[in-house]
Every structure is written in C-alpha cells, then in structure tokens.
Amino acid sequence: MKNNRESGLEQIIAPGKIPSRFPVLDYEMERKYEKQASETSPDYSEKYSTIPEVIKATVARFGERPALVYKNNGENSFITYSRLDNSASAFALALMDKLSVKKGDHIAMVMDNSPDWMIANLGIQYAGAADVPRAADTPNEILETIIPHSDSRIALVQDLSTLQKLPNAGRNLDYIVVMDHNFKGAAGNILSFSELMEYGMQHLPEKKDEVLDRIKGIKGDDLASIIYSSGTTGTPKGAMLTQGNYMNNIEQIPKGFNVNENDRLLSVLPVWHAYERQVEYVMLGLGASIFYGSIKTLMYDLNRAEHTILAVIPDILNVLYKATMKKISTESNPLERMLAPLLIAGAKKYDRARRILNKEEPEYREESAPVENMRLMIAAVHKALYAPLHSLAQKEIYSKIQEKIGGKRLRIVTSGAGPLPSNIDEFFSAGRPTIPQISEGYGMTETIVVDFARDHKHNKIFTVGKALSGIEFRIVDEDNKDVRAGEIGLLKIRGPNVMKGYYKEPELTSRMIDSERFLSTGDLVRRTIDDYVRIIGRNDDTIVLTNGEKVNPALIENELIANQLIDSAVVIGDRKPYLAAHVYLNSAEAEKFAKQHSIKYFSLEELETNKKLVGYVREIVFRTTGNSKKFAKHDVVKRVVLHAQQIPEEFLSQTRKLKRKMFNTSYSDQNEEIYRR
Incomplete structure (x- = not known):
C-alpha cells in the first residue's frame, strides 16, 4: 500500500x-x-x-x-x-x-x-x-x-x-x-x-x-480546527481553534529557538x-x-x-535513555561497564555546578548573600573537580548518543505533550555540548499548543521555561488567590492562544474559561522567583491519603520508570492509609534477571509472583520513594503488585499519558484486594 x-x-x-x-x-x-x-x-x-x-x-x-x-x-x-x-x-x-x-x-x-x-x-x-x-x-x-x-x-x-x-x-x-x-x-x-x-x-x-x-x-477569528481530545479524562470534547490561535505560536516560537x-x-x-x-x-x-x-x-x-x-514526547527520550543504559550494561567490556556510571555521575555533577554558576538552576526562594556566595564557591570547585569526568563522558558516552539521534547537525530537541522525568532531563543536560539540551515546553490542545517553553535564552532544567510573549498566567490556590513563588497552585492561562471554547458544549466551556478569559489548565505547578514554571502534575490525579496528606503520583511514577527493569508504573492510594503501586516489568529485563538468578519459569506471568523478583522490585520501589531528598515520608510506596506484560494500550492516550480514571475504575477490585492483604 x-x-x-x-x-x-x-x-x-x-x-x-x-x-x-x-x-x-x-x-x-x-x-x-x-x-x-x-x-x-x-x-x-x-x-x-x-x-x-x-x-x-x-x-x-x-x-x-x-x-x-x-x-x-x-x-x-x-x-x-x-x-x-x-x-x-x-x-x-x-x-x-x-x-x-x-x-x-x-x-x-x-x-x-x-x-x-x-x-x-x-x-x-x-x-x-x-x-x-x-x-x-x-x-x-x-x-x-x-x-x-x-x-x-x-x-x-x-x-x-x-x-x-x-x-x-x-x-x-x-x-x-x-x-x-x-x-x-x-x-x-x-x-x-x-x-x-x-x-x-x-x-x-x-x-x-x-x-x-x-x-x-x-479572518483571524474564523475557525481553523476542531480537535477532539479525550486525553486522560474520558469522553472526547472538541476544542474550537481559530486561525488567530495558531498564529500566536507561529509568530512567537521562532523568536526563542x-x-x-x-x-x-x-x-x-x-x-x-x-x-x-x-x-x-x-x-x-x-x-x-x-x-x-x-x-x-x-x-x-x-x-x-x-x-x-x-x-518528541518524553516517552521517546525515555526509550533512548534506557537503550543507552542497556547497551552500557550488556555490550560494553567489563572496564567500560564499571566506568560508565562513574562518568555519567561525574558529568551530572559538573553540569549542575555549571548551571548554578550560569544562573540556570531553578530557584524558588531568595537566598541571603553569604549563602549564595558559598553556593557559588562550592559550585566553582565542583565544576573544576568534575571537568575531567565530564569531558571523558562526552567522548565515551554522549558522542555515541549524538550519532544515534542525528549527528552534529542536530541542534534543537523539544519535548512536549507530557512532563519530562527529571532523571531524563538531567541525563541529557549533562551531555552538553555534545548533544543539545532538551527544550521542554508546556501547553494543551485548548491553548494551541505552546504556552511556556525552554528556549535558547531561557532554558532552566526541570522547568518548562517562561510564558511566550502575549500569554498571561496565574497560579492560584483553592480559593482562586495567587500563590507566592515556590508554592504549588493551579495554573490558569489567558492570551491569544486560548480556544474559543468546546464545540456545542457551552457549560463545559464556562467551567473551563472564567469571565476574565483565564483558562483553567487543571495542572499543578510551581513558579521560580524569576517566573519559570515547573509542572507538578494533574490536579485531578492528586491522591489524598486518610491522614490528609496529598501525593502527586506522576512524580513518583516518573522516578520509578528510570529503572531498566520497570517499563511503567501506576501509583494508587486515594483515601487509603498509604501508597501502593502496579509495576509493569520490562519483559526483556525480567527474563535477564531470571536467567542471572537461575529462576525457572514457563511463562512471563509466573515471574509476577516469584519471590526473588518481587523482593528485588520492592526494594527498588522502597529505595526510590524513600529518598528523602526527593520525596516526603508519605510518598513512600509500601506495597507493590507486579505485571509481566506492558500496561494495556487502552489505558494510554495517543501521547502515552495514563488514563488514570479509566485505569482505577477497571482495576478497582484488584486495588481493594491489595489493601486487604
């Protein structure tokens, strides 16, 4: 054909x-x-x-x-x-x-x-x-x-x-x-x-x-598209996008990139x-x-x-990252396998020091002059200390990635349609100048489609950059009051990029866009002191534990999938005393683990309950979520259920986002069983 x-x-x-x-x-x-x-x-x-x-x-x-x-x-x-x-x-x-x-x-x-x-x-x-x-x-x-x-x-x-x-x-x-x-x-x-x-x-x-x-x-206010996007929320709804909506991005994006x-x-x-x-x-x-x-x-x-x-979308970058780490662990000689993690760790530390010195690290509060001076001094020492490892990592690791993704011609890599996991962002950032730093953006169909972007002039890691020219935003609490820098709140956007509304859905439109034309994105974010924005997760996805603590599951899931053995994960626990997780294994890595540990099995499903593998995955999950530098005590996942196959496609949107409500509805009985054990 x-x-x-x-x-x-x-x-x-x-x-x-x-x-x-x-x-x-x-x-x-x-x-x-x-x-x-x-x-x-x-x-x-x-x-x-x-x-x-x-x-x-x-x-x-x-x-x-x-x-x-x-x-x-x-x-x-x-x-x-x-x-x-x-x-x-x-x-x-x-x-x-x-x-x-x-x-x-x-x-x-x-x-x-x-x-x-x-x-x-x-x-x-x-x-x-x-x-x-x-x-x-x-x-x-x-x-x-x-x-x-x-x-x-x-x-x-x-x-x-x-x-x-x-x-x-x-x-x-x-x-x-x-x-x-x-x-x-x-x-x-x-x-x-x-x-x-x-x-x-x-x-x-x-x-x-x-x-x-x-x-x-x-004319500019004439309809150009009706894009239906069920996304992760269910019934498709049609965003009415005008010629002028599209023109806003067509004008603004080239200026930054x-x-x-x-x-x-x-x-x-x-x-x-x-x-x-x-x-x-x-x-x-x-x-x-x-x-x-x-x-x-x-x-x-x-x-x-x-x-x-x-x-690209984050899923593609995650695949490239895991392919790189797998190649290092399976195809390199023993010396390379031993040195590669050291080189990558050194490159990351060098890159973080460089970011601090160049004011490219997100800051959520003002530090006193003595504290800031000490921070800069330590960064200068680290940059000099880790420079040799960074240089060697470019030659031995990142140059090979460069060859895989487009060679020296490639100068811009953008990521959108979902949050970029911090470990992926950090890994690729450490590859500069051999590979481009990821330029992450943020937007939604209803605001077609880039509202914030990390461009060449505004590329702070872990953020989606600054708002494009002409776009206003607010970050508000539950009472619709603006929050301060560093505090988490709901993101609202106003500008020439905001859709007319949902086709034949006036009530839904009025819930989405207020009387001042601010559109509620449904996303929780934090703002730095210089107006960069970091995406935390969906407001609707927030898990509320029985003790009142709130958990953003996507942050935990993104950390878990950094492990080679874990293909995807779904954290649960709403109205429960603690968190649990469905962990979907990378089948090739699971088989490799079984071979290394002499585990006999006739089908992959048998590995779901193998004590040795279950124990190993639990340890990964406990260690990851128990990292006090990244997570609070209530973020620890205490129970884990393994799945040998990939997460069913029906629970993923076209851009590989989890349809969480559909998943939780389909797995409601299994979820209840997890907490009865």
Missing part, C-alpha cells in the same frame, strides 16, 4: 530527489544561526492573521526550496513550497467546485502522517473550512462520537480499511474521500483523492483567483495531534523543511533524515 501511494504522489506532484544541502552544525555556529534567524524570519507584526496567508508568504520567498521530504523507494524525495501550494490550491478548488464546500464547513481527516495529510489540510484551510483530525487507527466508537458531533460534512480517510470504520460514523456525511491513490472511486458519495486532485489541477489555471478570493475572506529556513524537522509524532501539527506549521511559516518519519521507524529515520530539529 505504501509504495502504491508514493507512485500516486509522483504522478500528482512530481517530487524531486532531495539534495544534500544541510551543513553539519556545531555549537560554534550558534551565533551564525541566531543572525540568520533574525535576518530571514518573516515579520509577522499585523501582517498575517491566518495560516493560508503565512504559507502564501513563504511560497513567495522560498518557492523552490524543499517543504516536505519523504521516503520513496529507499530514497529521500521532496516537494517544493511551490508544488505544495499548487497542490493545496488544486484540492481547495476541488472541494469548492465538486463538493460545494463553503467557508466555515467542517471536514474530518482520519489519516496519518504523510505529504498527503499536509496537502489536504492546507487545501481545507485555503477553502476556509475547519478540519476535524484524528488518526487512521482511531477506534470505531470514538469516530462514531466525533464525526456526528462535529457536524462534519465530509471525511477524508486514509484507505479502504479506514473507510470500513465509517458505516455508522459516516451515516450523515455528504462525501467520503479515500486518500489511497490506487482507489479510483466508487458508487454514491465515496470519492477518490486522486480524481479530485486531477480535477483541481486541470481547472486551477483558469480558476486560481477563486481560491485566492476565498483565502482573502478568511533561532530557527530559520535552513532547518529541517524530523516528524515522528502523529500530525493530527496539536503539538506536532503546530510545530509543522511553524516550520512551514519559516520556509524550513519537514521530513516525514514515524515512531515505528524512528532509529532508521534518525540516521536518514539529516534533521536539525527533533520534536
């Missing part, structure tokens, strides 16, 4: 073979990049108010540069900005002429990452319609909720297998468009993308002005997700290029894409 689709693409948009044009970068070139970014970034000040306007401006500046890069029969092929614009215009014309799409119509997109997705999406935007995107593997029952609720007139589906999901969901649709280029149409309202594109290409020369007139009629048309993004996250989609819009607004890869072929793509920017 994949090769067939690519041959169809060739017929329609005639891609070329990608030239080798990206320079190898290093940190000495950073100032050059900053200068290039300031000289070439478009001026957005009251100039562009919509996505189509930005794309048209990019085409005028960089028409013959590669916009979309994709794998084609083992080679990298590309589509220029001019061809992308021409193809999007042709599709927009077909929507307008053949399918009678009017400004403000809603069009569902049940598709995965590909150049087709972006062509179709921009075509929808050019036609003044709003897209309703989901992945091709979205379960039937969710499509049966989303498509009718969104009042979509048309649905674009990836292929015939996706089409088969629509008997009920597509009952009220005017048209269904199959994107597979081999599909040539069927009876009734089922159409082929190829045939629509052929019509658009044929008639575009004489009707181009019709598309341009439609674009001119689009020093990106320009010479950059290339490796796209591996689902493009229908708000985080990935917004990053791609930013790239297209600059004239940069996007390489379409996937999580399934990540390691191959990392070596193939020649990317300078990598946008």
Whole structure:
C-alpha cells in the first residue's frame, strides 16, 4: 500500500530527489544561526492573521526550496513550497467546485502522517473550512462520537480499511474521500483523492483567483480546527481553534529557538495531534523543511533524515535513555561497564555546578548573600573537580548518543505533550555540548499548543521555561488567590492562544474559561522567583491519603520508570492509609534477571509472583520513594503488585499519558484486594 501511494504522489506532484544541502552544525555556529534567524524570519507584526496567508508568504520567498521530504523507494524525495501550494490550491478548488464546500464547513481527516495529510489540510484551510483530525487507527466508537458531533460534512480517510470504520460514523456525511491513490472511486458519495486532485489541477489555471478570493475572506477569528481530545479524562470534547490561535505560536516560537529556513524537522509524532501539527506549521511559516518519519521507524529515520530539529514526547527520550543504559550494561567490556556510571555521575555533577554558576538552576526562594556566595564557591570547585569526568563522558558516552539521534547537525530537541522525568532531563543536560539540551515546553490542545517553553535564552532544567510573549498566567490556590513563588497552585492561562471554547458544549466551556478569559489548565505547578514554571502534575490525579496528606503520583511514577527493569508504573492510594503501586516489568529485563538468578519459569506471568523478583522490585520501589531528598515520608510506596506484560494500550492516550480514571475504575477490585492483604 505504501509504495502504491508514493507512485500516486509522483504522478500528482512530481517530487524531486532531495539534495544534500544541510551543513553539519556545531555549537560554534550558534551565533551564525541566531543572525540568520533574525535576518530571514518573516515579520509577522499585523501582517498575517491566518495560516493560508503565512504559507502564501513563504511560497513567495522560498518557492523552490524543499517543504516536505519523504521516503520513496529507499530514497529521500521532496516537494517544493511551490508544488505544495499548487497542490493545496488544486484540492481547495476541488472541494469548492465538486463538493460545494463553503467557508466555515467542517471536514474530518482520519489519516496519518504523510505529504498527503499536509496537502489536504492546507487545501481545507485555503477553502476556509475547519478540519476535524484524528488518526487512521482511531477506534470505531470514538469516530462514531466525533464525526456526528462535529457536524462534519465530509471525511477524508486514509484507505479502504479506514473507510470500513465509517458505516455508522459516516451515516450523515455528504462525501467520503479515500486518500489511497490506487482507489479510483466508487458508487454514491465515496470519492477518490486522486480524481479530485486531477480535477483541481486541470481547472486551477483558469480558476486560481477563486481560491485566492476565498483565502482573502478568511479572518483571524474564523475557525481553523476542531480537535477532539479525550486525553486522560474520558469522553472526547472538541476544542474550537481559530486561525488567530495558531498564529500566536507561529509568530512567537521562532523568536526563542533561532530557527530559520535552513532547518529541517524530523516528524515522528502523529500530525493530527496539536503539538506536532503546530510545530509543522511553524516550520512551514519559516520556509524550513519537514521530513516525514514515524515512531515505528524512528532509529532508521534518525540516521536518514539529516534533521536539525527533533520534536518528541518524553516517552521517546525515555526509550533512548534506557537503550543507552542497556547497551552500557550488556555490550560494553567489563572496564567500560564499571566506568560508565562513574562518568555519567561525574558529568551530572559538573553540569549542575555549571548551571548554578550560569544562573540556570531553578530557584524558588531568595537566598541571603553569604549563602549564595558559598553556593557559588562550592559550585566553582565542583565544576573544576568534575571537568575531567565530564569531558571523558562526552567522548565515551554522549558522542555515541549524538550519532544515534542525528549527528552534529542536530541542534534543537523539544519535548512536549507530557512532563519530562527529571532523571531524563538531567541525563541529557549533562551531555552538553555534545548533544543539545532538551527544550521542554508546556501547553494543551485548548491553548494551541505552546504556552511556556525552554528556549535558547531561557532554558532552566526541570522547568518548562517562561510564558511566550502575549500569554498571561496565574497560579492560584483553592480559593482562586495567587500563590507566592515556590508554592504549588493551579495554573490558569489567558492570551491569544486560548480556544474559543468546546464545540456545542457551552457549560463545559464556562467551567473551563472564567469571565476574565483565564483558562483553567487543571495542572499543578510551581513558579521560580524569576517566573519559570515547573509542572507538578494533574490536579485531578492528586491522591489524598486518610491522614490528609496529598501525593502527586506522576512524580513518583516518573522516578520509578528510570529503572531498566520497570517499563511503567501506576501509583494508587486515594483515601487509603498509604501508597501502593502496579509495576509493569520490562519483559526483556525480567527474563535477564531470571536467567542471572537461575529462576525457572514457563511463562512471563509466573515471574509476577516469584519471590526473588518481587523482593528485588520492592526494594527498588522502597529505595526510590524513600529518598528523602526527593520525596516526603508519605510518598513512600509500601506495597507493590507486579505485571509481566506492558500496561494495556487502552489505558494510554495517543501521547502515552495514563488514563488514570479509566485505569482505577477497571482495576478497582484488584486495588481493594491489595489493601486487604
């Protein structure tokens, strides 16, 4: 199917073979990049108010540069900005002429990452319609909720297998468009993308002005998308996002990250997700290029894409971290196995000293001058003391990671859509300057989608950086009063990025957005003395023990999964006297443990109750949660249940976040049994 689709693409948009044009970068070139970014970034000040306007401006500046890069029969092929614009215009014309799409119509997109997705999406935007995107593997029952609720007139589906999901969901649709280029149409309202594109290409020369007139009629407050996100909370709800909502990030992100048309993004996250989609819009607004890869072929793509920017979720960084540690423990010679932990520990201590000296360590209270001076003096000593270990770690460990994730070209790694575990953040930070420090951001679909970001100028570890320009925020207590720096409170956001509301859900919207247009994110955070923000966890996830103590389970879970043996963990204990945890084992590591300890078993499930393994995991959990430097006494997990298999996919969102309420409901009987033992 994949090769067939690519041959169809060739017929329609005639891609070329990608030239080798990206320079190898290093940190000495950073100032050059900053200068290039300031000289070439478009001026957005009251100039562009919509996505189509930005794309048209990019085409005028960089028409013959590669916009979309994709794998084609083992080679990298590309589509220029001019061809992308021409193809999007042709599709927009077909929507307008053949399918009678009017400004403000809603069009569902049940598709995965590909150049087709972006062509179709921009075509929808050019036609003044709003897209309703989901992945091709979205379960039937969710499509049966989303498509009718969104009042979509048309649905674009990836292929015939996706089409088969629509008997009920597509009952009220005017048209269904199959994107597979081999599909040539069927009876009734089922159409082929190829045939629509052929019509658009044929008639575009004489009707181009019709598309341009439609674009001119689009305003900043017009609807661009309805993105349904059940996330971790249950029933899907549609966030109404305007052209102006998207434009806020398109304008602001390049200013902090020093990106320009010479950059290339490796796209591996689902493009229908708000985080990935917004990053791609930013790239297209600059004239940069996007390489379409996937999580399934990540390691191959990392070596193939020649990317300078990598946008990921924490789960991917955790996989890279564990792969590195596993390689050290299993494939190195004995001397390397002994030295590697020492080098990493030394690199971390050097990096922390460097951060303290450079004022890059988050501070939640003002220290007296004598205390601060002593802290700086100790940091200076540590930096000098651990410099040799840091230098050796760059050569022996981090240089190998550099080769795996993109080589010297890679200069920006962003992480979003979930909190970055502190041990992962610390590990990658210690790899500077060999690998880029992670630039963690924060946002949500409802605030599309970057509200805070650690950029080149504001990159304090363990935080999500500062609020983007134009975004206001409050951190409040239970009485809606502002809390002081260092105190934990609920984050509320106001700005041009905040959605119109939830589609056809006025009551839910009013609960989410107050009379002053501050949106309640539902996230608990802390603010540093200089306005950096650290995410603590979801307010709804807070566990309240019977003694009244409050626990954030995500912080504990993130620490536990740092261990190679633990794939994932779910901490429980609401209205109980103490905490317990479901621990899901990494099957390969569990089998390795069994072999090392001569444990006989016929199935992985037998290991769940093996005394030796259970005892070992309990010790890991007790030691981790009993660390008084990171956790309070009530954070200690006292009971553990092992699971030999990975956590079921049904309990994870598209961005690998735990659907905690669903999990606790499904495991309610087992949870009660844990506390009866």
